[in-house]
Amino acid sequence: MFTFKKGLIFSLMLLLILLFTVGCSESNESSNNQDKNDTEAEENTEDGDTEKAEAKAPQAGGEVVVGVAGDFINLDPILSTSGDDYPFVWGIYDTLVTYNSDLEIQPGLAESWEFPDDTSIVLQLKKGVKFHDGTDFDAEAVKFNIERANSEDSVIPDLRHVEEVEIIDTHTVKLHLSVPDASILLALTERPGLIASPAAIEKDGEEFQRNPVGTGPFKFVSHVPNGELVYEKNEDYWKEEEPYIDKLIFKVMQQETTRINALKSGEVDIIAGISPFSVDSLETAENIKLEMPNSSHRSKAIVFNASMPPFDNLKFRQAVTHAIDRDIIVDTLTNGYGEPLYQIFPNDFWAADPDLKIEYDPEKAKQLLEESGVEDPSFTMLISQQDFYEPMFTDIITEQLAKIGITVETETMEGTAAYQKMWAEKESQAMSSGTAGKPDPHLLMEIWVIADSFFNAGEQTTPEFDELIVAANSTNDQAERAKLYHEINRKQALDEVVNIIPVMSVPIIYVLNDKVHGFTANGLGKSNFNSIWIEE
Known part of the structure; x- marks a missing residue:
């Protein structure tokens, strides 16, 4: 039919x-x-x-x-x-x-x-x-x-x-x-x-x-x-x-x-x-x-293909997330109306972990990069022409990563072509992206971190991560769900750095x-x- x-x-x-x-x-x-x-x-x-x-x-x-x-x-x-x-x-x-x-x-x-x-x-x-x-x-x-x-x-x-x-x-x-x-x-x-x-x-x-x-x-x-x-x-x-x-x-x-x-x-x-x-x-x-x-569920982030070097290396992904000074980006780009973001949920959402914070620590980032063993610490990041925050957002990211020894090249494309290259053709290492809100946390998981999601270009996951996502969506007890999502958030943002690096909420x-x-x-x-x- x-x-x-x-x-x-x-x-x-x-x-x-x-x-x-x-x-x-x-x-x-x-x-x-x-x-x-x-x-x-x-x-x-x-x-x-x-x-x-x-x-x-x-x-x-x-x-x-x-x-x-x-x-x-x-x-x-x-x-x-x-x-x-x-x-x-x-x-x-x-x-x-x-x-x-x-x-x-x-x-x-x-x-x-x-x-x-x-x-x-x-x-x-x-x-x-x-x-x-x-x-x-x-x-x-x-x-x-x-x-x-x-x-x-x-x-x-x-x-x-x-x-x-x-x-x-x-x-x-x-x-x-x-x-x-x-x-x-x-x-x-x-x-x-x-x-x-x-x-x-x-x-x-x-x-x-x-x-x-x-x-x-x-x-x-x-x-x-x-x-x-x-x-x-x-x-x-x-x-x-x-x-x-x-x-x-x-x-x-x-x-x-x-x-x-x-x-x-x-x-x-x-x-x-x-x-x-x-x-x-x-x-x-x-x-x-x-x-x-009263609050915004929309954000700016870096998404990447974890099946492609150098993002197939966990230590490299962790180095990137610790090298980003989110406060500087928010102060520069949102005129005081945004917030630093450390997880894929907005900070005041019931599923967000209020204690989760990714410290800006360039020395730690340098150490992680060294431990990664990546011989060529560089990648190309796509930018959509339709994105208001570009190229300023990526310029700041590029400058910050350069301080720890990572080189970022940018490629600006018309929106349709950029998304085609990133997610349909899966030919790009990373992209400056936005995330839209969902009324239930699992629906956001379906977009960004479920292994077979269209937007998880590298199909990145772990068995333990999958089990936690299933468990969090299998109970109607919101307190229990929140506890499980706190664990998921920590694994997604810090332990495994799955598919996406949240940077800031946008008004x-x-x-x-x-x-x-x-x-x-x-x-x-x-x-x-x-x-x-x-x-x-």
């Missing part, structure tokens, strides 16, 4: 994996320069985001234009791999499950669920929901989508433990798991939980990505590559009153100054991300407010015209615009 070609999938999925760094930035926890008469209070919304609810009632009508740094990779959920695609796909599709700003699980198209045992989950589906093409959302649609997400055509690993999707009745499905999976519900808040129309997929085949159909608040209208994407209101949306606006438009503006000028002139209403050094000037701008989540910031309401930035960098409205 699913006939997509792998080459096509990859070429479509690569463009924006790291593009988030072009526009990640910060503001104060509350928006600046807002109307002093607006009285705001925190509330959890039905779709899971914590929004600021103004005293004024939402107004219906109008259109919102969002300025973005780059186009999406793919609007087909099983072919998209960039966190930057979420603002695009969340308008078209609903997820089976969602979460609020604290990453607490909330109902979506699945209005309730239960676990009969450790290896099954029963989902009760919402009734009366229709896809944009008029077909019914039901258990058959859920079975179709989950099986498609697990097919060989998919690039999504999150539901690999789902062995069977059993239809109990028209609005009840039972997922049978091969092993206990603590991440299964939060996996359904991600791409595999985005439900597309089976009828539209069967009708359009590979062309579905160009005419996507879901149950979401907006319908796809048109797309001009690297130009603009236009959505219109779904008049039959199952959430009462939403969406408020009649049209949602994304305009691609690669230069940040262009996006900022467009916001000031009124050409766009929202900028989806700015650099840290633009914050100060925008805080005092008229009719503009800034939004930022996430959106800039809005102050007439835009109903939006709150998401800590994963995957905010949606489904509940926004315009004050006229």
Whole structure:
């Protein structure tokens, strides 16, 4: 049934994996320069985001234009791999499950669920929901989508433990798991939980990505590559009153100054991300407010291929990680809004080890390098042209590693070509990379450290490491999981240095015209615009 070609999938999925760094930035926890008469209070919304609810009632009508740094990779959920695609796909599709700003699980198209045992989950589906093409959302649609997400055509690993999707009745499905999976519900808040129309997929085949159909608040209208994407209101949306606006438009503006000028002139209403050094000037701008989540799950890191010299040498990998002065990098590149990062989880995430720190110790790094026996301590690091923090990030890394005797050559490429070379062709030693957030720690493991992950170019692992990852995902006791992830973090970052060297967290910031309401930035960098409205 699913006939997509792998080459096509990859070429479509690569463009924006790291593009988030072009526009990640910060503001104060509350928006600046807002109307002093607006009285705001925190509330959890039905779709899971914590929004600021103004005293004024939402107004219906109008259109919102969002300025973005780059186009999406793919609007087909099983072919998209960039966190930057979420603002695009969340308008078209609903997820089976969602979460609020604290990453607490909330109902979506699945209005309730239960676990009969450790290896099954029963989902009760919402009734009366229709896809944009008029077909019914039901258990058959859920079975179709989950099986498609697990097919060989998919690039999504999150539901690999789902062995069977059993239809109990028209609005009840039972997922049978091969092993206990603590991440299964939060996996359904991600791409595999985005439900597309089976009828539209069967009708359009590979062309579905160009005419996507879901149950979401907006319908796809048109797309001009690297130009603009236009959505219109779904008049039959199952959430009462939403969406408020009649049209949602994304305009691609690669230069940040262009996006900022467009916001000031009124050409766009929202900028989806700015650099840290633009914050100060925008805080005092008229009719503009800034939004930022309380914490950021996005980061900058060095990823490498552990099957290639010199990264196949443990002592060499350890030398690199101790030679990096993370504090200097953060101070130089984030304008005071970032943090040093020593593990793949953000510092305030429940799975992070608060005691784990990698000391900047060039003398120790020199000793490790000597012990490594590497005769030619040098490597080439790829840089994506779409990355805001480049080439500054790699320049600093290069300078720091040179101090212990490691030579770094850089190769700057267009984003798609860089990712193709690093992960599809596996021909590069290392790459300056960004990491996007996930609501459950195991989902991040699936991306970066599971041996057969697409992004683990060297397929690096150890039996003990694998056993710990399985154990941490096999219990629902968060305290026990946290203890296991602390051990995993230490092995990943220090003992084995598996696949990735985290360096710094990067801030996430959106800039809005102050007439835009109903939006709150998401800590994963995957905010949606489904509940926004315009004050006229």
